[in-house]
Amino acid sequence: MGSRRAPIIAAVGVVIVAILFFLILVLPKMHSVSDAQAQLDQAHQQQTTLEVRKAALEQAKLDAPKNQHVIANVHKRIPPIADEPGLIQLLNGAAVSAGIELVSLTPSNPVYDATTGLSTITVAVSATGSYFDITQFMFNIETLPRAAVVTTLTLAPVDQTSTEPVLTMSATVNTFTSDSSAGPGSEPGPTQSTGGSATGSTATGTSGVAT
């Protein structure tokens, strides 16, 4: 009787041992291989991403001289400090070059605009000269090394008896600084915006320069 059951018992034992071997040894290893393969695929994808990023950075490296030139140029046009002495010199130079006579320069306190990140220095300019001298002065203002934008202009006659009538000119010129806190009562030196609200000075008073 026992001999008759022996092959069946052996077969069942073999099947159980085979299943146990598969479950205990092979299946976890297959999972490990699968996980490792997924990890490898992920690493491959990461390499692709990194190579794209590296290519972009290589391009940025090639563009570095151009970018440095842009930064230097913008710093020249929009200085990091208000630099009122330089501004007065530039405006005076533009007037002298155009042959007009400056009557007054009235630079207002810089006003910081958090939206643009610029502090605007509005300069009221009064001068006398002929129509075409004033035209030349406007051109000189527009081509200053420092960014300057004329926003108003009023011409009125002074002397209509001479061959070339003399006009009085009143203009408003906006100049700029990237200093978010400039002018009287402000933090001395360049102050860069940290993304918060305006920190420009609120002190009043203007400095007029008569020529």
Next chain:
Amino acid sequence: MSQVNLLPPDILQGQRYRRVTGLVVLAGLAIIGLIILFYLLQVGRLASVNSDIDAQQATNSQLNTEITDLSKYENLQAEAQQQQQLLNEAYAGEVSYSGLMMDMSEVIPSDAYLSALSVTTPGATTSTTTTPTTTTTQFIGSMTSSGEAIGFDTLSQYLTNLAGVTGWENPWMPTITADTDIHNAYQYTTSVDLSTAAETVRGQGGVTTGG
């Protein structure tokens, strides 16, 4: 001559069962051997994939190091873009006043003269420009002038000329008053709306830092 097996049948059957059992055990061992072989294959494959992962991670690590070294150029690029944006903001809406004055000198008829000119464009704090809400043209400022001209033909020609300048819209002559001292002479005032077409290239966002 026939052979006679003298072995008792139960012993013979027992031998048969033992053979079958042995075969089953052998087959089981073969299956378990195959399972172990498969397991070893998986072990080898896992080692290979892990090795690939190590190599890939080394590559990625090298790429990361290179990216870290190059990231300063990305910062430089971002700063240049930020600076360029500042410059664009500074010049936004700029109108060339020298060009405007040259245009005015060209369009005014020879038998008319200007006695006063006033221009207001974006950025002016005292801008009083109002535009009808029904218009689709975007106005950015206005220009008013006054003067004197000989005859209505001249006045008409002046208005026509004003309309011919790019960016100068809706020329209007609200007052025409006869000069009591001079025959056929009329004092006039004009107004012109300035549209975005009057803006300079850099005023329209095309500012370059090349020079």
